[in-house]
Amino acid sequence: MSGWINKKRDHGNLLFIDLRDNYGITQCVIDNKNPLFKKIEKIPLETVVQFEGQVVERKKDTVNKELNSGEIEIKITNFKILGGTKELPLPVFSDQEYSEEIRLKYRFLDLRRSKIHKNIILRSNVISFIRKEMEKFGFLEFQTPILTSSSPEGARDFLVPSRLNPGKFYALPQAPQQFKQLIMVSGFDKYFQIAPCFRDEDARADRSPGEFYQLDIEMSFVEQEDIFIIVENLFNNLFKKFSNKKIQKEEFPKITFSETMLKYGTDKPDLRNPLEICDLTKIFERDDVKFEIFKNLVNKGSIVRAIVTKKTKDKPRSFFDNIDKWAKDKGSSGLAYFTFENKNDEVSGKGPIGKFFSPKACEEIMKVSNAQIGDSIFFACGQAKDVEKLLALARDKIAKDLDIIDENLFAFCWIVDYPMFENDEKSGKIKFSHNPFSMPQGNLSKLNLERPLDIKAYQYDIVCNGIELSSGAIRNHIPDLMYKLFAIAGYDKKNVDDKFSGMINALSYGAPPHGGIAPGVDRIVMLLANEKNIREVTMFPLNQNAQDLMMNAPSIIEDNQLKELNINLIKKK
RNA sequence: GGGGGUGUAGCUCAGUUGGUUAGAGCGAUCGCCUGUCACGCGAUAGGUCGCGGGUUCGAGUCCCGUCACUCCCGCCA
Numbered sequence: 001m002s003g004w005i006n007k008k009r010d011h012g013n014l015l016f017i018d019l020r021d022n023y024g025i026t027q028c029v030i031d032n033k034n035p036l037f038k039k040i041e042k043i044p045l046e047t048v049v050q051f052e053g054q055v056v057e058r059k060k061d062t063v064n065k066e067l068n069s070g071e072i073e074i075k076i077t078n079f080k081i082l083g084g085t086k087e088l089p090l091p092v093f094s095d096q097e098y099s100e101e102i103r104l105k106y107r108f109l110d111l112r113r114s115k116i117h118k119n120i121i122l123r124s125n126v127i128s129f130i131r132k133e134m135e136k137f138g139f140l141e142f143q144t145p146i147l148t149s150s151s152p153e154g155a156r157d158f159l160v161p162s163r164l165n166p167g168k169f170y171a172l173p174q175a176p177q178q179f180k181q182l183i184m185v186s187g188f189d190k191y192f193q194i195a196p197c198f199r200d201e202d203a204r205a206d207r208s209p210g211e212f213y214q215l216d217i218e219m220s221f222v223e224q225e226d227i228f229i230i231v232e233n234l235f236n237n238l239f240k241k242f243s244n245k246k247i248q249k250e251e252f253p254k255i256t257f258s259e260t261m262l263k264y265g266t267d268k269p270d271l272r273n274p275l276e277i278c279d280l281t282k283i284f285e286r287d288d289v290k291f292e293i294f295k296n297l298v299n300k301g302s303i304v305r306a307i308v309t310k311k312t313k314d315k316p317r318s319f320f321d322n323i324d325k326w327a328k329d330k331g332s333s334g335l336a337y338f339t340f341e342n343k344n345d346e347v348s349g350k351g352p353i354g355k356f357f358s359p360k361a362c363e364e365i366m367k368v369s370n371a372q373i374g375d376s377i378f379f380a381c382g383q384a385k386d387v388e389k390l391l392a393l394a395r396d397k398i399a400k401d402l403d404i405i406d407e408n409l410f411a412f413c414w415i416v417d418y419p420m421f422e423n424d425e426k427s428g429k430i431k432f433s434h435n436p437f438s439m440p441q442g443n444l445s446k447l448n449l450e451r452p453l454d455i456k457a458y459q460y461d462i463v464c465n466g467i468e469l470s471s472g473a474i475r476n477h478i479p480d481l482m483y484k485l486f487a488i489a490g491y492d493k494k495n496v497d498d499k500f501s502g503m504i505n506a507l508s509y510g511a512p513p514h515g516g517i518a519p520g521v522d523r524i525v526m527l528l529a530n531e532k533n534i535r536e537v538t539m540f541p542l543n544q545n546a547q548d549l550m551m552n553a554p555s556i557i558e559d560n561q562l563k564e565l566n567i568n569l570i571k572k573k
Numbered sequence: 574g575g576g577g578g579u580g581u582a583g584c585u586c587a588g589u590u591g592g593u594u595a596g597a598g599c600g601a602u603c604g605c606c607u608g609u610c611a612c613g614c615g616a617u618a619g620g621u622c623g624c625g626g627g628u629u630c631g632a633g634u635c636c637c638g639u640c641a642c643u644c645c646c647g648c649c650a
Contacts, residue, residue: 014607031607062608096585101642154650201649435650
């Protein structure tokens with residue numbers, strides 16, 4: 001049996017060695033009657049050895065139930081060292097946490113450790129399962145180019161200089177978006193790919209810098225609902241197979257964009273969290289509400305929204321003040337609050353701002369917000385965007401404080417009916433809010449292009465536990481319509497022809513209606529492995545600064561290589 | 574580009590109000606130990622306290638700068 005020395009327990013005249021391979025740990029044993037004892041005793045941890053010996057049953061009182069092989073052990077008769085080791089920069093046998101720096105530099109050692117080793121195996125099994133399911137659904141897997149052209153919309157591109165075409169550059173694909181549409185135009189009707197995607201944007205805990213993988217899907221002759229059915233099927237099967245957590249609703253709820261922004265303040269709501277936001281702006285126009293700060297702001301166009309917490313009348317003052325303080329730390333003016341109570345057969349508000357609301361006003365608030373006596377309410381007032389943002393975070397914060405999130409649940413949902421366009425805050429101009437290739441909703445011949453902000457798109461997101469897994473859309477396959485929509489966003493016909501020549505050209509020669517989606521594989525594995533950081537499910541990730549500390553990438557390039565590519569470097573002062 | 578956190582032995586960390594020779598556990602090396610499975614016991618080695626500057630009689634500790642890692646904002650159609 002061959003493997004790594006995971007751990008030794010040396011009793012002087014009796015030695016136990018835990019031998020580890022990809023499948024687990026087996027205890028090997030030798031005593032001083034064997035002349036090799038002294039040599040084997042000295043072999044350091046993580047050496048790769050081959051032991052010869054007999055497999056023997058362990059005595060009942062020495063069985064180790066923690067090990068799969070705990071009923072047996074190997075009596076060593078001979079050994080061979082297959083791979084020696086220097087002193088280890090980090091211990092493999094340990095549950096300790098280590099700095100990312102050392103883990104990434106010695107990733108091959110880190111990957112030997114049990115938890116991450118299992119995560120990587122899980123990832124492999126998940127991808128294998130997805131392939132089999134997609135093939136079962138009748139999809140074909142195709143590869144698309146890695147060296148392609150830079151696209152004007154979206155994230156920053158990774159660029160690759162072309163030696164044969166001096167001064168020109170390839171871009172690595174941010175996603176195979178245009179190619180998968182071209183595949184549909186080419187007459188293949190169900191495509192998928194475990195596709196590498198490259199975006200030169202800054203990292204987050206759940207976002208690798210550089211590269212990540214999508215389960216890229218596209219289908220022709222379909223409507224939105226057809227894609228939902230495929231994805232719901234796949235995800236239900238996948239998440240049931242690889243996790244014991246329950247799926248909240250196997251038919252994923254569909255929430256419109258405007259509804260999710262009102263009820264959850266975000267387009268990636270965590271539906272495990274029962275708290276909802278409601279709009280109470282109108283209440284502050286009443287004469288029997290005397291909370292002047294909010295009333296003045298509402299007069300000037302601010303909105304008021306609120307979160308109700310159930311049966312929190314007996315929570316200590318510190319519970320409320322902590323949340324208010326938390327909101328102030330976030331840079332807001334805080335969260336005003338009170339608790340509904342019954343006083344002399346009348347509803348009244350107990351708490352710092354309770355006195356500003358008449359019994360009638362309280363009753364109206366309870367009606368709108370679905371609150372009962374004994375519940376509390378937290379108010380935020382300001383510009384719509386700021387209020388949405390703050391209350392979205394407050395939903396998470398309050399739910400955590402109240403411990404009302406069921407960690408044993410996957411709560412999927414679809415966010416649908418995204419607006420086609422939005423106002424760019426900086427420039428004041430109208431821009432595509434999501435994907436410029438999405439199909440607008442409604443009767444296309446009667447589309448009111450004069451009011452672009454009212455146009456909704458067949459554009460959807462799938463969200464699980466507050467994590468955005470993917471966007472998708474039914475595509476616009478009608479060139480005339482595409483020119484019109486691009487014109488609204490400030491691109492003239494020539495511009496569109498230049499930037500999207502491949503696409504526009506292809507759509508002009510008999511394109512089928514089509515649509516798709518591209519769920520993030522890394523994030524799916526994160527959910528299944530219950531990991532908060534994407535590096536825990538990535539074999540060889542880049543660090544936050546997009547460097548590979550093990551391979552020393554990126555690295556300085558020799559002058560002759562640069563010359564070949566016609567590139568001069570600008571010397572930084 | 575901006576904000577927060579961290580940086581002390583190979584690894585994980587402690588280090589009081591600025592005060593004698595900077596400590597512990599794991600690992601390494603050496604010795605003892607025949608049923609352990611986080612084996613046990615004893616000893617030894619191991620330090621540019623991230624780096625540079627400053628304040629001070631005296632700095633791991635205070636100040637300024639800088640670097641690295643990380644989390645967040647911006648960014649991510």
